[in-house]
Amino acid sequence: MNMTAASTATVRSNGERLWQSLMDLARIGATPKGGVCRLALTELDRQARDQFVRWAEDAGCSVRVDAIGNIFARRAGCDDSLPPVMTGSHIDTQPTGGKFDGNYGVMAGLEVVRTLNAHGIKTRAPIEVAVWTNEEGSRFVPVMMGSGVFAGAFTLEHALQQRDAEGVSVSEALQAIGYAGPAGPAAHPVGAYFEAHIEQGPVLEKHDKVIGVVQAALGQRWYDVTLTGMEAHAGPTPMELRKDALLAASDLIAAVNRIALDRKPHGRGTVGQLGVYPNSRNVIPGSVTMTVDLRAPDDTMLTSMDAALKAVCAEIRAGRNVGIQLQQVVYFPPQPFTPQLVEAVRRNATALGYSAMDVVSGAGHDAVYVARLAPTAMIFVPCADGISHNEIEDAEPAHLEAGCNVLLRAMLDTAGVVA
């Protein structure tokens, strides 16, 4: 690879066109507060998909849809026997989502195609822009459904059977919006996959950097915890005779924080959900249910966090005289990205004169599943105050353009340019 012709070194994406496409797409499902509500496989999702398909076909791409509704827009390469260099993301949103989460990765891919067209650049390998079905998981679980089926994380049949709160299945919803593509058997090899995304966190903004060079996606272990003490009247019960489930829970909350702080900078530990029973002002809590979310960039660290959590639970159980049940409910392995592609992102960010830093992805993305079957890297750009999954989600046009330029050049480096 590395066949970029010197003549393409000055080629840049059109930031204004990219921004306009993002704003046009954001009108479909626009909310009064400036966000977007476009749940997966709804009529609004259909309208956004149709819009993307029209734009892609206008840009000369051929479009195919697979059995889980993933859309692939392909710009032919000089050697179509080569597996495509792919980019993409998702266009479904959270119920109170923003304009950029997912949508940016898809529109940046479209802008790459438009830029290549505008400059008459031919690539050796084909270029594809993917729209993955139901990344958010707001209407149907599991999350990252389309990329998960694509990567074999779970089966097509499993995904198609899932139902929303109204009892509508994924299969029925795909039929209803006309995006149920033919089932297999065609394999879909991928030469390389890049995904551009808003960071959805505060690190780039905090460090005043434009490009995040994503090293890995954090692995995750999620737990449900139940602490069982004995409820009793807060007045007549002396401190030493109590079995206070909330006091024990407070030990655990502090310990989860310590477990993460001991593993800087990328260890994460969060208690996000907690319920108290009977939750009465003058009654010592008899039981507490809570969640624990641990994340780490490699499995050795994640395993050691799991061991530390279990040791802490044993200590608290003995010290506070309460029962503790700890159950792991989710495990996502850490996913390192492909060093060669990560390096392509870093090199091009530098060549383009953008400030850049190495980061990790704390959240899941379609790229995390695609990385199981193809070389993969991600490009982060800042979002305002690190806020995402919120109608006030915002990003700077200049940052979005910068990320798109890095994507363009990294894809060209990988696909090869035919002079």
Next chain:
Amino acid sequence: MNMTAASTATVRSNGERLWQSLMDLARIGATPKGGVCRLALTELDRQARDQFVRWAEDAGCSVRVDAIGNIFARRAGCDDSLPPVMTGSHIDTQPTGGKFDGNYGVMAGLEVVRTLNAHGIKTRAPIEVAVWTNEEGSRFVPVMMGSGVFAGAFTLEHALQQRDAEGVSVSEALQAIGYAGPAGPAAHPVGAYFEAHIEQGPVLEKHDKVIGVVQAALGQRWYDVTLTGMEAHAGPTPMELRKDALLAASDLIAAVNRIALDRKPHGRGTVGQLGVYPNSRNVIPGSVTMTVDLRAPDDTMLTSMDAALKAVCAEIRAGRNVGIQLQQVVYFPPQPFTPQLVEAVRRNATALGYSAMDVVSGAGHDAVYVARLAPTAMIFVPCADGISHNEIEDAEPAHLEAGCNVLLRAMLDTAGVVA
């Protein structure tokens, strides 16, 4: 005082009759699980009041009802110009209450009268048995309403205006059940007040004692606390950039426990209620609301606990970078009981050969208000596993009889026996 004739030294209450009265009363509002649901000023409360009045009149008492519905059954003394030696408690219950809370104090008073009758004992001062209106506060707030009005803690007018969840006022409910007595102006002086009660805590059982000699009722300060951080995605947000309201709350829970442990044996500190927002597994909590309940046997200690709580909030605010709003919502001053009467309880428990220990009352009782205007003491007996405000509330007949014998002798010591 101390005029007990030697001939009364061997007089004992009738434990079987006491138990039978408790069981008869418990049939009114009996629940399938063996408890009692007899909310204040309901038709069931009327039935239980009527039953008490019949029993009291059968025992030769004259009965009067005051404007807040308190019932006073009076057994004449030889010198009726003396203020009565009073005992009593309440017969309203929690929605899922037991047979003994409150009811024991009233039935023990009735048993004292019956015992005096059976042995033809004449007291110098009159004896009265009080049934205080709405001690529990389950249907109408404030709690301890009848004794509160009696003691001038709040006005009759304030109490009568309070409404239940259906909008029925105390005044209307009193009229409906026929227990709205005439309003003042008659003063009702009290020579001394004793209240027998199940402990509602685990201390006597833990120490294997039959009689609790109650020194004081703990003072209480109740607070509402709001902690305000910033909600953010648990994955992409590094530990050092978080403002985690629940982590700050866990510091506060631990501190409340420490503040109480530093003031053994009677300091108490409890966080009973806690809510997390947005309470989502993978979102760093943006805010937490919680309660704090501090109790101490004297105001110096309670004030120092308040100061310690405020200091801790300031520390946490700075250390965790969150906002903390602390608001005191309830203050009950500590209420020491009258040394001379407390000593009468202790002396008679010993004389009767019962194991006894000094205790404090962690909860509120009618005696706490009556103590504001008359010499007052309380007698505790054990309840099974310290459990109260629960349909499984239970107590041993022998313990109930023992408490009644101590009450009998302490009242005779105080009222004086006419040979």
